[in-house]
Amino acid sequence: MFGYVNVDKSNLLGKDFDTYRAIYCSLCKQLGRDYSIFARFFLNYDCTFYAVLMLSLSDKTCDFCTGRCRFNPLKKCDYISDDTVSLSLAAALTISSAYYKLLDNILDSPWYKRIFYRLLQPMLSSWHKISLKKFPTIDNELNKMTISQKGTEEDKNCNIDKAAEPTAAMLSAVFSLVDEKIDSSILKKNKNSKRILSSFGYFLGKWIYLIDAADDYFNDKKHHNFNPYITLDVEEKELKNYVLSSLNHTLSEAMLSYNLLEKGRYDAIISNALFSALPKKQNLVLSKFDKPDKQK
Amino acid sequence: MNNPYEILGVSPNATDEEIKTAYRNLAKKYHPDNYTDSPLADVAEEKMKEINEAYDAICDMRKNGSHSSTSSSSYGSSSSYTHTSYPDVRQYIHEGRLDDAMEILNGVAQESRNAEWYFLMGMVFSRKGWNDQAYTYFQRAYQMEPDNYEFRSAVNNMNSRRTYSNMGYDTGNMGCSACDICTGLMCADCCCNCMGGRSIFCC
Numbered sequence: 001m002f003g004y005v006n007v008d009k010s011n012l013l014g015k016d017f018d019t020y021r022a023i024y025c026s027l028c029k030q031l032g033r034d035y036s037i038f039a040r041f042f043l044n045y046d047c048t049f050y051a052v053l054m055l056s057l058s059d060k061t062c063d064f065c066t067g068r069c070r071f072n073p074l075k076k077c078d079y080i081s082d083d084t085v086s087l088s089l090a091a092a093l094t095i096s097s098a099y100y101k102l103l104d105n106i107l108d109s110p111w112y113k114r115i116f117y118r119l120l121q122p123m124l125s126s127w128h129k130i131s132l133k134k135f136p137t138i139d140n141e142l143n144k145m146t147i148s149q150k151g152t153e154e155d156k157n158c159n160i161d162k163a164a165e166p167t168a169a170m171l172s173a174v175f176s177l178v179d180e181k182i183d184s185s186i187l188k189k190n191k192n193s194k195r196i197l198s199s200f201g202y203f204l205g206k207w208i209y210l211i212d213a214a215d216d217y218f219n220d221k222k223h224h225n226f227n228p229y230i231t232l233d234v235e236e237k238e239l240k241n242y243v244l245s246s247l248n249h250t251l252s253e254a255m256l257s258y259n260l261l262e263k264g265r266y267d268a269i270i271s272n273a274l275f276s277a278l279p280k281k282q283n284l285v286l287s288k289f290d291k292p293d294k295q296k
Numbered sequence: 297m298n299n300p301y302e303i304l305g306v307s308p309n310a311t312d313e314e315i316k317t318a319y320r321n322l323a324k325k326y327h328p329d330n331y332t333d334s335p336l337a338d339v340a341e342e343k344m345k346e347i348n349e350a351y352d353a354i355c356d357m358r359k360n361g362s363h364s365s366t367s368s369s370s371y372g373s374s375s376s377y378t379h380t381s382y383p384d385v386r387q388y389i390h391e392g393r394l395d396d397a398m399e400i401l402n403g404v405a406q407e408s409r410n411a412e413w414y415f416l417m418g419m420v421f422s423r424k425g426w427n428d429q430a431y432t433y434f435q436r437a438y439q440m441e442p443d444n445y446e447f448r449s450a451v452n453n454m455n456s457r458r459t460y461s462n463m464g465y466d467t468g469n470m471g472c473s474a475c476d477i478c479t480g481l482m483c484a485d486c487c488c489n490c491m492g493g494r495s496i497f498c499c
Binding site: 159165195206244245246256260 | 325331340425431457458
């Protein structure tokens with residue numbers, strides 16, 4: 001379920017892309033600082049987007065400095081020089097989501113993959129303890145999501161909205177946490193900012209769930225796994241249109257919510273992701289539906 | 297109230313025309329019609345009110361009274377309704393008490409569920425963020441009473457959002473790839489060879 005929310009490089013200004021890169025590298029570094037050097041392997045774009053959103057709204061300006069990457073010492077990259085709450089929160093989200101994803105994989109995977117996941121488990125659970133201590137809300141929300149996701153998958157009359165609810169509610173809670181944890185005059189100015197953030201998170205979470213379901217559709221169909229689009233009463237050739245409409249609808253709601261928020265420092269990056277990168281991603285994922293034979 | 301120029305995002309030295317354009321752009325963005333079925337409908341309404349007030353204030357300040365009276369009415373909310381069988385449900389939805397609205401609607405017997413019932417059910421789902429369910433209910437309401445303006449605009453509004461084709465950029469056409477460049481070079485080389493010159497010296 002990772003990596004859907006990135007930016008569209010070709011439509012982003014160079015300076016904005018550099019900033020995005022720098023935030024990506026800073027989050028990687030933060031993972032190393034808060035957890036362990038191996039935690040950096042779990043870095044993903046979705047959590048980077050969360051970090052960008054927080055840094056964009058925060059009062060504190062970011063000071064960037066240039067350093068070298070530990071994984072690729074030949075490359076120079078920019079970092080945010082000081083430790084910020086935003087990066088810690090995004091790092092906690094990365095670790096907690098990786099941990100719960102791992103637990104889920106252990107239950108669902110075939111035995112040979114399970115051995116690999118079991119090997120990872122002690123490492124991740126020790127980091128998870130740290131993140132639980134730092135930001136219990138994030139961890140609780142992810143835990144709640146995992147439990148209710150299981151419930152919805154067993155539900156006989158499950159529909160798309162019901163299936164997406166746990167992920168949407170999780171991200172909604174995680175986004176509204178921004179209002180509590182980040183010192184931001186932009187958010188304080190508007191008494192509704194918590195609700196706006198919560199709704200933005202809700203629809204973005206729903207979109208992530210739906211695009212992941214669309215991406216896995218043929219795979220799930222083959223292996224008889226749960227997928228909300230399989231339970232639909234729609235003809236095969238109409239399915240692509242239906243999936244596209246539901247994704248469009250959800251994304252447009254996320255855009256409407258974001259529009260109500262005052263613009264922050266990195267609005268260009270967030271708008272690029274929402275208005276350009278995510279629709280592009282939709283097209284990419286849905287191109288699978290044009291040639292279903294290849295997927296079988 | 298905050299600085300009206302700040303709300304419209306224009307400088308105090310802006311011309312009347314610039315202010316009008318800024319106002320129109322904002323009004324288009326936050327128009328209540330865009331948000332009727334959104335969970336943030338009331339927030340958008342407040343924002344629109346703020347923008348209207350700011351625009352009126354600027355117009356008053358510039359002693360250009362003719363704008364102030366028309367602006368708030370031209371970009372107002374169009375959610376007024378004349379007759380309804382479920383006034384309390386509409387009130388609850390307006391106040392954001394979605395569970396209460398849902399409870400009343402669920403209490404209505406199957407045979408007395410009219411088009412408005414389906415419409416309101418869709419509204420509750422939509423405000424909750426369950427837009428796929430909402431779409432089904434809106435469609436049902438529209439099928440039952442195709443002449444009703446409220447149901448028709450709800451369905452049209454959702455249809456336009458579900459077929460949002462101009463959201464992204466076209467990903468199909470790439471400028472030119474490495475292969476294109478190579479083929480181009482080879483062609484150029486062939487042409488040059490024919491004419492006696494050489495563009496690629498090794499061949």
